[in-house]
Amino acid sequence: MPATTFAQLIETLGTHGHARYDGEDVSQLQHALQAATLALEEGAPANLVAAALFHDIGHLAHDLGEHASAHGLDDRHEYRALGWLKPVFDADVWEPVHLHVEAKRYLCCMETGYIGQLSEESVASLALQGGPMTPDAARAFADRPYAQDAVRLRRWDDAAKDIDAQTPSLVYFAEYLRPIARQ
Template identity: 50%
Template structure:
């Protein structure tokens, strides 16, 4: 699917109030992720990745509409494919890898798995669980793996009920500045086949 910025903003309007399965909505979760990226001194591209990392959930049916929580709906791949029609790999690649980053951290960082929220733990199961040593080695050698790990930290921290954040419109100019008309339009090679 080819995206436009306007389509992204209207998707947030249409779906942002949906539950994220935590104490925050999808919109609150992504605004908090972007705010954590800014506070961390992340590049504009990584702030955009944080802001948009879960737009793949917008294409899923709401749980009340019959989605099967036992199915991996690969929201990160859908989001990356869409984002690659608008932005460069410094935005879409960390998004593509943000689930792999969780599987990596579960494998290599003691205490990380225990720190995950209930919803993240539940999704980990259907996403394939912690990486093996070989998978972890493959992941960390990928381009943008370090940015994906930073994004993962923002993602994990962005679940605080009632936290004040700037609105989505605050990021419009930043997103406009990242539009990359020469970016690869064919995002078939998202690069996750190795897992």
């Protein structure tokens, strides 16, 4: 059942975030904290720090197991996240989360060498998510509201897989982001 309050989102990350982040060496929680830290270090506004922290909450919202993509399944986490985030945040948080998978497909089309920078797991999930966009689809994506925020989020997502990274705690981010939550 989706979280419907900010406190439930934080609790879900804290309780279930210790699961391994797909085929990566970090947990879901480590990945979330790293992405939010990268956003914070870049001087991103609070809405994008929140998007970074909760961008993969949809991975915790299914019963497909910890490593669905290894079984050829796309868990569609960017859509699952909407049920969790829409009751709590405005579109400037949930829409970049919703678009962050498309942002990966966009960057694969538009930036030479981008796909070569992706982790092995991210390349494998890319195939399940539709592969690189066509140039026409990429142009249409770029014109969408929140597309550039989703691209920023995607870059933090890609970089947030360092087993040795030091981050502020989940409690820190809860206090930092509470003012932008609706409840």
